[in-house]
Amino acid sequence: MPAEAPLAIPADSRFILAAARVPAELVLEPPAGAFRDAEGALLLDVLIDHGKVAGLFAGGAGPKDGFRVKMDGRQLWPALIDMHTHLDCGQAIPRVRPDGTIHGGFSQTAADWPHWTDEDMALRMEFGISCAHVHGVAAIRTHVDSETLALSRQGYRAFEQLRQKWARRVELQAVTIAAMEAWIGEEACELADLTASKGGILGGVTDTLERGENGTYDTLDHALDRLFALAKERGLDVDLHVDQTDDLSAFTIPQIAAARLRSDFQGRVVLGHCVNLSLQPPEVIETTLALAKQAELAFVSMPTPMMYLMDRKPGYTPRWRGVTAANEIRAAGLPLAVGGDNCRDAWFPYGDHDMLDTLKQAIRVFQADEPLTGSLAMASRVPADLIGRPDLGRIGTGLPANLIIFSARSLNALLCRDQQDRIVLSHGRQVTDPLPLHHELERALLQVRAD
Numbered sequence: 001m002p003a004e005a006p007l008a009i010p011a012d013s014r015f016i017l018a019a020a021r022v023p024a025e026l027v028l029e030p031p032a033g034a035f036r037d038a039e040g041a042l043l044l045d046v047l048i049d050h051g052k053v054a055g056l057f058a059g060g061a062g063p064k065d066g067f068r069v070k071m072d073g074r075q076l077w078p079a080l081i082d083m084h085t086h087l088d089c090g091q092a093i094p095r096v097r098p099d100g101t102i103h104g105g106f107s108q109t110a111a112d113w114p115h116w117t118d119e120d121m122a123l124r125m126e127f128g129i130s131c132a133h134v135h136g137v138a139a140i141r142t143h144v145d146s147e148t149l150a151l152s153r154q155g156y157r158a159f160e161q162l163r164q165k166w167a168r169r170v171e172l173q174a175v176t177i178a179a180m181e182a183w184i185g186e187e188a189c190e191l192a193d194l195t196a197s198k199g200g201i202l203g204g205v206t207d208t209l210e211r212g213e214n215g216t217y218d219t220l221d222h223a224l225d226r227l228f229a230l231a232k233e234r235g236l237d238v239d240l241h242v243d244q245t246d247d248l249s250a251f252t253i254p255q256i257a258a259a260r261l262r263s264d265f266q267g268r269v270v271l272g273h274c275v276n277l278s279l280q281p282p283e284v285i286e287t288t289l290a291l292a293k294q295a296e297l298a299f300v301s302m303p304t305p306m307m308y309l310m311d312r313k314p315g316y317t318p319r320w321r322g323v324t325a326a327n328e329i330r331a332a333g334l335p336l337a338v339g340g341d342n343c344r345d346a347w348f349p350y351g352d353h354d355m356l357d358t359l360k361q362a363i364r365v366f367q368a369d370e371p372l373t374g375s376l377a378m379a380s381r382v383p384a385d386l387i388g389r390p391d392l393g394r395i396g397t398g399l400p401a402n403l404i405i406f407s408a409r410s411l412n413a414l415l416c417r418d419q420q421d422r423i424v425l426s427h428g429r430q431v432t433d434p435l436p437l438h439h440e441l442e443r444a445l446l447q448v449r450a451d
């Protein structure tokens with residue numbers, strides 16, 4: 001069989017993607033009369049004009065003037081969103097050598113901090129952003145290591161330069177990730193002010209706080225109260241690393257929900273990881289999620305690195321998938337996004353900032369495919385809303401034409417093959433950049449160290 005000819009995307013500012021198949025959950029205000037296939041995708045003509053989606057029409061009913069790209073039923077998706085990454089730690093292989101444990105992640109990252117010069121960070125972080133861009137990611141939220149104020153300043157300096165450089169192509173947001181003690185320490189206000197000056201978000205790691213004699217997190221309430229107060233004073237959102245452990249006693253979601261409820265903080269609160277939730281008894285899961293709903297908490301799960309890190313012991317095959325209670329969270333009506341998390345660093349040695357890969361892993365690991373409906377939003381609509389960008393992660397009239405065209409005609413085919421031949425449009429223009437090369441980065445990093 002001859003190979004299918006690749007689609008030609010015009011350089012014109014106005015063209016029509018004719019007869020595209022768009023999953024209905026990714027369409028804002030679908031046009032009347034569009035054919036809907038058995039997988040829930042709508043057959044649409046999509047008008048692109050000056051970088052925006054200028055109109056959605058039932059397939060065959062679009063404007064007759066202008067260049068028509070014959071999509072022949074190819075899948076058309078909005079560009080995806082990665083709302084939980086660590087660009088500052090990333091792309092450090094082989095300089096760091098992960099041992100598959102959380103402890104190793106912490107200690108090896110800390111040992112790598114002395115190498116984090118402006119140049120080193122710029123090279124590694126930009127490599128990650130470039131990968132995401134080529135794969136069709138329109139926005140990234142990254143956590144800035146802020147163990148000390150100096151480290152935080154260093155990370156934000158690199159972040160700020162890249163945020164400006166990549167604006168419109170990959171929108172960048174940053175979260176200040178610190179030990180929770182930092183929010184009751186002497187530098188708390190300065191750290192919060194630094195975050196605010198960069199348009200950032202306040203974060204922290206809740207389950208690594210020192211515990212009292214009876215195993216409870218005695219200072220967590222105080223730290224959470226201060227965190228919410230600092231965020232409220234500055235109008236910032238909150239995004240926490242929560243319970244990244246199989247230790248059932250290190251379970252902080254109820255304390256976070258209670259702190260949110262007793263505060264008058266009105267911003268968004270996102271909880272990342274929460275993996276031991278899935279190991280709790282069903283009645284604990286139920287009451288915890290009811291409390292989370294009352295406190296308007298949202299969740300983000302990082303299935304790929306968690307499968308690598310959780311339930312790992314020498315000479316043992318993991319019995320636990322290491323992810324949160326994803327389907328229970330969704331069934332409770334709470335927002336659940338997926339994120340890529342660490343990439344080629346001391347926590348996780350693999351990854352390529354490809355959110356399609358993350359979504360596919362999530363669908364399989366969560367068994368979120370019966371039905372598949374709603375699951376695609378975990379990497380698009382849901383994270384776009386949680387990062388405050390409702391103009392992204394969906395296809396709608398007036399929204400940026402940040403799109404991915406797949407050669408697959410069905411969702412099944414899309415999930416079966418790796419889709420490396422996808423075509424990415426950024427504001428209506430085809431992205432033609434190649435993926436950056438690992439060996440070239442390695443060479444450049446060695447050069448930086450030699451200088």
Ligand SMILES: [Zn+2]
Nearest residue numbers: 084086241341
């Ligand atoms: Zn993380």
